[in-house]
Amino acid sequence: SYDLAQPPSVSVSPGQTASITCSGDALPKQYAYWYQLKPGQAPMLVIYKDTKRPSGIPERFSGSSSGTTVTLTISGVQAEDEADYYCQSADNGGVGEVVFGGGTKVTVL
């Protein structure tokens, strides 16, 4: 398998924009997905196929892709957005092993 690299932490003031990057060599050929994880709760899918938002996810969550980097953007951050965010993709070869990034802690100041 291979690695997906995320920054360990991002801090943002309420109402501002948070951007979380995720880099990996297979990302030009494999979609990326993003999950939000809060303490004591199960992960929640917030972006799929690089840019698509599942029903029920606020419009302030968006995704983009460029080459080997994908980005999760939270516009107009709210206190409830404080959480860990993980990118996920799949290996190009073999069984298409699922790979997660190391996670980014978003702190709302």
Added chain:
Amino acid sequence: QVQLVQSGTEVKKPGASVKVSCKASGYTFTGYHIHWVRQAPGQGLEWLGRINPNTGGTDYAQKFQGRVTLTRDTSISTCYMDLSRLTSDDTAEYYCARGGQQPYMDVWGKGTTVSVSS
């Protein structure tokens, strides 16, 4: 509504095995894969493998090959994750999650705590 209900907390000794169940409801059980993901204390998410409930076919993460076994019982819409030769490093929250043709997970169980200690 679509739901995955997992079995309860497990406490095991090193060297033992653990079997966690995941019961699906609210959708066609054989129409979606079930993935297993864990999170150790203070660590990130880690994928163990997936099963196709329709065929029983499985894919495992290289790291867990030979130590994890995924099975299903279609008569009761339930999947199982069996992890053997446990060590303290296997102490974690274990999640099952529904996946489709694309390798992402749209519905998650609430997690099962597995604690390994002598």
